[in-house]
Amino acid sequence: MNIAQKILLTAVIAAFPLLAQAGAIDQLHDFLKSTRTLKAEFAQMVIGKNGRKPQQSSGTVSISRPGKLRWEIIKPYPQLVVGDGEKIWIHDPDLQQVTVRKAGQAIGSSPAALLSGSNELEKNFTLHEAGEAEGMAWVEATPRAGDSGFEKVRLGFAGNDLKAMELHDSFGQTTHIRFTRIERNPALPASTFRFTPPVGVDVVGE
Numbered sequence: 001m002n003i004a005q006k007i008l009l010t011a012v013i014a015a016f017p018l019l020a021q022a023g024a025i026d027q028l029h030d031f032l033k034s035t036r037t038l039k040a041e042f043a044q045m046v047i048g049k050n051g052r053k054p055q056q057s058s059g060t061v062s063i064s065r066p067g068k069l070r071w072e073i074i075k076p077y078p079q080l081v082v083g084d085g086e087k088i089w090i091h092d093p094d095l096q097q098v099t100v101r102k103a104g105q106a107i108g109s110s111p112a113a114l115l116s117g118s119n120e121l122e123k124n125f126t127l128h129e130a131g132e133a134e135g136m137a138w139v140e141a142t143p144r145a146g147d148s149g150f151e152k153v154r155l156g157f158a159g160n161d162l163k164a165m166e167l168h169d170s171f172g173q174t175t176h177i178r179f180t181r182i183e184r185n186p187a188l189p190a191s192t193f194r195f196t197p198p199v200g201v202d203v204v205g206e
Helices: 003-019 025-034 103-107 111-115
Strands: 037-047 055-064 068-075 079-084 087-092 097-102 125-133 136-143 150-158 161-169 174-184 202-204
Touching: none
Parallel strands: 097 202
Antiparallel strands: 037 055, 037 174, 055 068, 068 079, 079 087, 087 097, 125 136, 136 150, 150 161, 161 174
């Protein structure tokens, strides 16, 4: 997964807490008013359009609205994404490299920029009920902006819990994410969303 794809995924992750617990479109608005922080575990699979072997990973995610997030891949290869509201940091230990972008530049017109600070979902997205599959009810969000970097996001709900997320991006890839052990409004220390590049790594983009 290249840097652009990582940043796009980061943007969608930042939108995640705004969409959780929405079993129907009307519930999205209610959730915006009630969730400030969120913590969960995830399993992720990226499927390319050319049919190559899917890339699988797992880890944890923590979010504090608006705009702060920590997405940490633990297996198979460690990687850390931290957003402090002003910058997005992507640390790849294997490459000994940190990529940093201003949050606005990194996210642009993605779900994070459109949703993290706004309750006006229909202003930025076209929302559709997408039926039931895999034991979940699905909602589909299509961006109104043409340069968002993705075609649509699908969200799967079981009861009042967000269980799945699917991102169909402009690279022809589909990213499947499954969430477990979801905690709403936990107390998250400020250090969760701080990042200092380790000594000796290359810092790109600052």
